[in-house]
Amino acid sequence: MRALPLPVTGTEAAVARLGSLAPLRADEAAALMKAASTPLKFATGREIIAEGQSLAEPRILLEGWGCRLRIFSDGRRQILGFVLPGDLIGFARSRDAISSTAIGTLTNVLLCRAPEPEQAGEGLALAYAHSLAAEKSYLYRHAARLGRMSAYERMVDFFLEMEERLASAGLATAGTFPLPITQEVLADTLGLTSVHVNRTLQTLRREGLIEWHGGIARLRDPEQLRQRVEYRPVLAHSR
Amino acid sequence: MRALPLPVTGTEAAVARLGSLAPLRADEAAALMKAASTPLKFATGREIIAEGQSLAEPRILLEGWGCRLRIFSDGRRQILGFVLPGDLIGFARSRDAISSTAIGTLTNVLLCRAPEPEQAGEGLALAYAHSLAAEKSYLYRHAARLGRMSAYERMVDFFLEMEERLASAGLATAGTFPLPITQEVLADTLGLTSVHVNRTLQTLRREGLIEWHGGIARLRDPEQLRQRVEYRPVLAHSR
């Protein structure tokens, strides 16, 4: 059993995160809770959606960590983004849409059907829209990180982004948050090798900027970290 | 005056591209042409939208090349995607949206207001949705390219993507298409230096795979190029 920074469990984080994107009425929160009462389970390391698979129905991740990824035939992998509690999967404007990336699990994961945007109410529809917009912003940030940042900067930027996103779900306090992934997964996220991730991490630890043990990460000096990579929060304005 | 592969000028490419994403009724095409009759002009190297600027109204790029980009305070730049004829700018699901990247021009550019999705008709609304979905797919591809491909592979993958996208607007034939950018811009796109882009380009030329002179690029052996980078077209199914 992990010692989480906040005693947020189950679907609370997902609801908190959507609620932080747009105010939800009581009936909207209730609709979420009802959908969450019949969750789908996926074990660690499973594929939720394959690349090219048609998107059956919109879903919300309730618990655990997923990721979007692309796999090359020679074994190279690139993780394109993380799917955290409250994040959406399988949303598309057109009905015949196809997933442009695979989606897999990094931990055990609980999903549920997302209440249909059309019937969900204004608050939920807005929360969905904001969530998808934020996802796109993080994707732009990810591309900029991969293209123009050093390994050191990529790591710092990544930790800051995780802190920001998990905080919006109530899963981070005082710069401390769960980070239940291996260094190899982080390497596949940041376009590095796990050996180099390890060495860069040691630098950050030596400098007293970041701790990360047993699946729990801690930013010792968030402000200094932000300055180092010109970090501007995506969610600043909507909080 | 450039010798374009096809005599497509003005707004025709933009309409062709949207029409390839979803069939347009005559009145929808007419609405596009009408909007295009009062275009906005931007000169080369200008900023169309600043990062963080609120999105006033949806627009369509009619002619020329734009790009989304992020600029770092020390001068580093990362181009996050190209905006080509028929591509959309400033679309957002929520009204108070903000641009998460800057958008600038790489050539002289003509824009027009996009007929409002709600009133535009089903065909246009579907074309918009498909266009935004394709943009996202290309962004995922871009991230994977930056994270896990060698300089050589990034170049090949990039040329293939440009050919695919321009072909959907009728701006590429037989692997030949306009590429009105400098090697430095390409470097900022692929996360490389212009020196290294130049050297890699020479390899590709020596191998007889790619030509690129005077703003016109030509793929000599598209099939071989596709195999080298496992290129799967984004638009294959919707054509």
Place this chain on the structure above:
DNA sequence: CGACAAGTTGATGTTACTCAAAAGTGGTGG
């Protein structure tokens, strides 16, 4: 034709990768 931007080349430096092995960690069954 002249000026400035873009492309090209060479020499050298650095970041990050590769390969290989050792040490640590956590979970499982006997």
Place this chain on the structure above:
DNA sequence: CCACCACTTTTGAGTAACATCAACTTGTCG
């Protein structure tokens, strides 16, 4: 409770890919 196993993290040594710096050449446009 311990032994074992697989996985993860850490360390070292050598290498490759790409960056940097600087100059020179070519192309373009007024």
